[in-house]
Amino acid sequence: MRQTRTTLFFATRGPGMHDITAAIDRWLHQEQAGLGVLTLFCRHTSASLVIQENADPDVTRDLTGFLDQLVPERGMAFRHVSEGSDDMPAHVKTALTGVSLAIPVADGRMDLGAWQGVFLCEHRRHPHQRQIVAHFMGD
């Protein structure tokens, strides 16, 4: 049993879901991971981590659209508005979708289902540099 970790950086350019599955797979391969658990952690309060379908891009577009409708920028009586009208909705979307994932690893790969991908969800309008901590523990 051993452990290894890194910080992965992703540049985002506005709201949407970015498939980061390949980047994580590359890191696991480079670290010669075998059997274990991968912990992914998004170090932000206005971006989140979601596992969703990676086949039809309409799925992530529809999910982003649903969240926009659920947490609109106008008409919510938010008090935290000093950082822009998209900031507090971004915090809410992050709280609802989460920043932490524990994913089993087998034969050096995340044991995802056939249609699952790991997505970094950017909830802010302006470009951001986002950090995801990846920690592997196992053999």
Place this chain on the structure above:
Amino acid sequence: MRQTRTTLFFATRGPGMHDITAAIDRWLHQEQAGLGVLTLFCRHTSASLVIQENADPDVTRDLTGFLDQLVPERGMAFRHVSEGSDDMPAHVKTALTGVSLAIPVADGRMDLGAWQGVFLCEHRRHPHQRQIVAHFMGD
């Protein structure tokens, strides 16, 4: 420190929350788990894992009803409709409730509260065979 894993299969017959606590407890017992962490991972994008009250069945019925009301099949302007009108709502419900759980294990059992159970939430109408990866790491 050691690790062990399996895939548990559950047949679902329509939307609802299925208590899978006993099946997980049986597996932990069979693997002679002691102290450690259990990672549970649902390998699907239209079914999820939720910890909720296992006493009054009205709680899971009300929760399912709430999600139906929050993400209705009609009137959402979803583009991803080719797999049925219940598919995109199922993806949204899965994103909101999650597919990954990390649960402390003590004395060979999940350290759940008195009223907590682990539920597989089926969000599709048609019967499905669902896979949950269970991974134990510890002593």
Place this chain on the structure above:
Amino acid sequence: MRQTRTTLFFATRGPGMHDITAAIDRWLHQEQAGLGVLTLFCRHTSASLVIQENADPDVTRDLTGFLDQLVPERGMAFRHVSEGSDDMPAHVKTALTGVSLAIPVADGRMDLGAWQGVFLCEHRRHPHQRQIVAHFMGD
């Protein structure tokens, strides 16, 4: 590689988000944690664990207000009402925000972003004694 665990107790006095970051940091320090993974688990079905901004208190107030609006006590046709009108909304809020977190630990501290704190979210009106299991595995 080793593991250690405890149960942390927090007294709540009505709905809101309680920053428990310092209490967790103290426990990690006391256990001489180095590199590893911290699992946090809330043993309740009407209180949850959320990572959110710890700078402007308006953020947690706005998040609490959003959840109140999303899951109102009246007009939802809930059947589970015997434990009070705030009970079923508390179950729904808990299901949406979650009870389980996996957090990477480096140099003895949770590897949180600059603005992230760990919050215990109380969703019931009456005072409660809440239990959070903290489990550290690593070096």
